[in-house]
Structure formats: structure tokens, C-alpha cells
Amino acid sequence: MREHFIAKSKLNQTPSAETVQVLNSAEVGLIDCHDYDKFRKKLMSFGLNDEDLASMGLVAIESKKADLHNLVKEHEIRY
Numbered sequence: 001m002r003e004h005f006i007a008k009s010k011l012n013q014t015p016s017a018e019t020v021q022v023l024n025s026a027e028v029g030l031i032d033c034h035d036y037d038k039f040r041k042k043l044m045s046f047g048l049n050d051e052d053l054a055s056m057g058l059v060a061i062e063s064k065k066a067d068l069h070n071l072v073k074e075h076e077i078r079y
Helices: 002-013 017-045 050-064 068-075
Strands: none
């Protein structure tokens, strides 16, 4: 979401073929986010709750040695 916000702002400020491409790439990222949200809701329909999903997320972060700061950075919008 953050990358899309930034890409859209850059396109508005300096329209070019490059900024259009960056925005298109960011929109693909939004599709990924949407697919994740649908999957999460499907898991909830199978009976998992927010705590179960949060626990699964922590296990995934730990197993992939992902940096939590980068994960948060992708989902925040700064002004």
C-alpha cells in the first residue's frame, strides 16, 4: 500500500513512462495484498481466529528470517 501511494504521488508530480511503469508494478503489489486478505478470510471461515492467524504469521516471519521493519514499512503510509 505504501509503495502504491508513493508511486501514485510521483506519477502526479512527474508523469513519465518510468513513473507509469512503477505505478503499474505497485498495483500488482496491491493485487498480492488483496489475494492475501481473501486467503486470510477463507482461513477464518474454516474456524481460525485472529490469534491463530497472528501466530501463523509470526512463525512464517521467523522461518523466513524476514525483517519485521520491512514488513511494517510495506504497509504504512507516511505523509
